[in-house]
Amino acid sequence: MSESPRRPLGRNRVLSLLDRLEREPAADKVIDALRSGVRALPLGRGRDVLHGRWLGHPLHPLMVQVPIGSWMSAAVLDLRPGRSRESRLLVALGLVAAAPAAVSGWVDWAELHRQQQRVGLVHALSNITAVGLYATSLSCRLRGREAAGRAYGFLGLTAVGVGGMLGGHLAYRQASGANHAEEVPHVVTDGWHRVGAVADFPAGEPVRRSVDDVPVLVVREPGGEVHALAERCSHLAGPLAEGTVADGCVRCPWHGSVFRLSDGWNVSGPATAPQPSFETRITDGHVEVRLRHQNGGRPAHKRVAHTARP
Numbered sequence: 481m482s483e484s485p486r487r488p489l490g491r492n493r494v495l496s497l498l499d500r501l502e503r504e505p506a507a508d509k510v511i512d513a514l515r516s517g518v519r520a521l522p523l524g525r526g527r528d529v530l531h532g533r534w535l536g537h538p539l540h541p542l543m544v545q546v547p548i549g550s551w552m553s554a555a556v557l558d559l560r561p562g563r564s565r566e567s568r569l570l571v572a573l574g575l576v577a578a579a580p581a582a583v584s585g586w587v588d589w590a591e592l593h594r595q596q597q598r599v600g601l602v603h604a605l606s607n608i609t610a611v612g613l614y615a616t617s618l619s620c621r622l623r624g625r626e627a628a629g630r631a632y633g634f635l636g637l638t639a640v641g642v643g644g645m646l647g648g649h650l651a652y653r654q655a656s657g658a659n660h661a662e663e664v665p666h667v668v669t670d671g672w673h674r675v676g677a678v679a680d681f682p683a684g685e686p687v688r689r690s691v692d693d694v695p696v697l698v699v700r701e702p703g704g705e706v707h708a709l710a711e712r713c714s715h716l717a718g719p720l721a722e723g724t725v726a727d728g729c730v731r732c733p734w735h736g737s738v739f740r741l742s743d744g745w746n747v748s749g750p751a752t753a754p755q756p757s758f759e760t761r762i763t764d765g766h767v768e769v770r771l772r773h774q775n776g777g778r779p780a781h782k783r784v785a786h787t788a789r790p
Contacts, residue, residue, distance in 0.1 A: 498649055501602060502595040511597050518590035530587040531749040538657040538752060540588055543581035544647075548640060550574035551614060555637050558630045568621045571614055571633060578611050588657065591735045591750040593716060596656045599646055606643035610636045659753040661714040665771060668692050672761070672768040681706065681767065686730060688721035691769060696758065697721050697730065698767065699741055707741035708758035708769045715751035743772070 523530065532539030554570035557563040582604070589600045613636035621629035650656040668691055675689040681700040688711055689696045695711035697720045709730070711720050718734030725731075729747055731738050737751035744755035758769035 494645075495653075498599065498646075498653070501599055502654075504598060507598065507601055508594070511594070511601060514586075514601075515590045515597070518586050521587075523587070527587060528749045530584040531591075532584075532752050533746060533749045536752055537659075538584075538588055540581065540584040541647075541651070541657065543577070543584055546577035547574040547581060548644070550577065551610075551633070551637055551640060554633060558633060564621065564626055567630075567633070568618065571618045571621070571629075575611065575614055575618065578607070582607065582611075588750065591715070592656055593654075596650060596654045599650055599654065600656070603643050603646035603650060606639050606646060610639035610643060613639060656716075657752075659714050660717040661710045661712055661753065661756055664694055664710045664756040665773070668694055668771045670771070672763075672770045674763075674766050674768050675708070677766050678706075678762060679765075684725055686721045686723060686725055688719070691758075695719075695721070696769065698760075698769070699725055699730065700767075706760040706762065706767055708760050708767075709739060709741065709744045710756040713737055713739075713751060714746070714753040714755055715749075720755075 521527075528534070530539060532542075535542070550570045551574045554567045554574070557567045557570070585600075585604065585607075589597060589604070592600060613632050617629045617632035617636060619629075620626075620632060651658070673691045675691065675696065675698060676687075678700070681687050681698055683700050683702045685699070687698045689698050697709045697711040698706065699708075700706045709720065712718070713720055713732040713734065715732065715735055715737050718732040718737075720730050720732055720739070723731045723733045725741070728742065729738050729740050732751070735750050737749055738747040739745065739751070739755045740747055742757075744757035746752065746754045757772045759772050760770075761768050
């Protein structure tokens with residue numbers, strides 16, 4: 481008896497649309513203008529605050545919890561009679577909290593890859609639509625048009641849901657806010673690794689080497705001290721070996737994140753996570769590196785190379 485052929489699995493239509501959005505260049509001129517405008521804002525040190533460098537991860541996902549939570553709570557109250565006053569208060573609170581959340585989002589968006597910016601632009605438009613609908617909802621409620629206010633509120637919540645779905649795609653599918661150097665301690669084996677002769681590292685010049693297939697940045701100071709960091713920037717995996725070295729730091733050539741060579745600390749953003757760093761030593765005229773554990777001196781994870789038993 482022959483088996484019936486299996487039906488081929490179809491592609492997820494939403495993901496197909498998002499993949500097309502990532503490749504669609506129609507709005508690139510608008511993106512360029514907006515990116516230049518956001519980068520030109522005179523934010524000073526406030527830019528790193530908005531990136532979330534002090535927090536250790538992007539600030540924007542935390543800040544959006546207030547408007548989303550307020551509007552969701554208002555929707556629940558709108559399903560119950562006699563709670564109009566509380567609903568108005570929550571809608572207003574969401575509108576106030578949406579402004580700083582949007583600013584932090586735009587600051588992050590300006591430092592993303594083009595494919596991420598295309599999705600992020602639609603994400604922002606969805607949220608702008610939601611703000612407009614909730615502003616209309618609040619206006620209706622204040623004028624006593626409660627039914628219209630509730631209707632606009634539910635439409636606003638729908639727009640927020642679309643924006644949230646796009647934000648999730650940015651965060652998890654496109655890894656826009658992820659630490660792109662997080663895997664290094666999990667894939668580099670314990671112990672010392674030889675990366676080249678001292679003569680292979682010109683003083684003050686960034687050099688790329690590899691340890692367990694992990695790119696490593698090596699910089700020899702004019703005085704002879706050698707530093708080594710994970711070479712792919714924690715922000716969006718930019719090539720630090722192509723960056724500039726000055727004042728004991730390296731600057732990423734893609735988005736300008738600055739890391740301290742001695743320990744990988746992110747001196748300035750948009751990177752919110754430090755670079756994994758390596759101890760160094762010179763043995764028989766060769767540079768050797770060993771992963772520096774950054775958990776109070778205790779290994780957070782050890783991966784030891786195993787040899788096959790005879």
